[in-house]
Amino acid sequence: MTEKIKGVLSFILRFGLSGLLLWWLFTKIDTEKTIAVLKEADPFFIGLAIAVFFVNNAILIWRWFVFIDALDLKAKAFDIIRYYLFGLFGNLFLPSAVGGDIIKAVGLCSQSDQKPRVVASILLDRLSGFVGLVILAVVTYCVGYKLVNDPSLMKFIIILAVGPCTLAVVLFNETIFPFGCKVFGFWPKLKNALITMHDDIQMLKGKQAQGWFAIFLSVLGQFIFSICFFLIARALHQDVNLIHFLIFVPMICVVSSLPSIGGLGVREVGAVYLFSKIGIAEGVSVSISLMVFLLMVLVGIIGGIFYVTTVSSGRLQSDSQDGKSQLKEA
Secondary structure: OOHHHHHHHHHHHHHHHHHHHHHHHHHHOOHHHHHHHHHOOOHHHHHHHHHHHHHHHHHHHHHHHHHHHHOOOOOOHHHHHHHHHHHHHHHHHOOOOOHHHHHHHHHHHHOOOOHHHHHHHHHHHHHHHHHHHHHHHHHHHHHHOOOOOOHHHHHHHHHHHHHHHHHHHHHHOOOHHHHHHHHOOOOHHHHHHHHHHHHHHHOOOOOHHHHHHHHHHHHHHHHHHHHHHHHHHHHOOOOOOHHHHHHHHHHHHHHOOOOOOOOOOHHHHHHHHHHHHHOOOHHHHHHHHHHHHHHHHHHHHHHHHHHHHHOOHHHHHHHHHHHHHHHHHO
């Protein structure tokens, strides 16, 4: 099966899942009440949510800068920022789970002769983001578990915590790492992914401080992203506790990584399921999630406009195959 056919099938799967889940949700909610709530939304909190969302993206750009500096990667600040913005556009609209990463890799590789370090910076940036998400979810759940007395959520948190801990032990322990690779010998893609992450982490030897700082920025970014949900809930006149969103939003982020268009549909299902535990109506939960998605679209469109005005689309398309192969080989 060619890459083109795979891309088309991936897009159909993602678009279909997003559309089906949204259709199912809108058959369950009271549309009239939801529209009434939206009409009474507080513009002050909406504006605050928009500002906070832009701050969150600034922190995530900073995190990528940290890895680029730690890897001694020579790149212009302007190029880093613009390819980050292009990546946001790709994450929303391209038919691939790593569409944004491919754009970032292709773009920055075209500006640098340090291609392995470019790919390493992107993969480490994504890995640190997931670690930050897990840390925030675990810590906030431990602090506020009495407010969310739900055994099913505890199981999800445990799974979230055990997975990265196991991965960290395998990647950082030189004795266990070769054994871990042998265990997953039957799954070549996973084995190669482990080898790639291990090699990328080795590039950070002697730069542990930057690595920990990047993880701190990941936690901070996820914290601020959770505040966006909280502010929009307040804009819709929901009397809620911030701690709930600090627990729930990381879980929603994990769910939204399932095949879909920018997480659309699966994010809303996760929001309805989790927010219902604190008394938020289904229609309002969907509205909160969709309004956050609109913020993501807003920044993504800015990235798309920036792309059209600064990069030759023809050149990027001709190089895209090279970028995909670099990510796969990495």
